[in-house]
Amino acid sequence: MKIYDYNGQKNISGRRIREARQKCKLSQAELAAKMQVNGIIIERDCISRMEKGTRFIPDYELLMYSKVLGVSVTWLLGIED
Numbered sequence: 001m002k003i004y005d006y007n008g009q010k011n012i013s014g015r016r017i018r019e020a021r022q023k024c025k026l027s028q029a030e031l032a033a034k035m036q037v038n039g040i041i042i043e044r045d046c047i048s049r050m051e052k053g054t055r056f057i058p059d060y061e062l063l064m065y066s067k068v069l070g071v072s073v074t075w076l077l078g079i080e081d
Contacts, residue, residue, distance in 0.1 A: 012077060013076045014051045014053045015053075016078060017076060020069040021047075028048055028051075035061075035068060
């Protein structure tokens with residue numbers, strides 16, 4: 001499967017996920033643990049790569065980040081401020 005880049009990034013939500021994670025005062029490891037409790041198997045290094053824009057984010061993960069971090073998917077996608 002070929003993953004495309006958008007302006008040199010593999011995702012457009014990584015920065016927003018980092019921002020929401022920091023507002024919740026969660027480490028990357030703590031966010032990974034919360035995602036795992038909710039059925040998304042992900043490691044801390046995957047979150048690091050995602051926040052840097054070097055990892056693709058599947059849509060099902062965006063839904064769970066939205067739930068875990070208490071933000072909307074549209075906010076994560078940069079559609080709303």
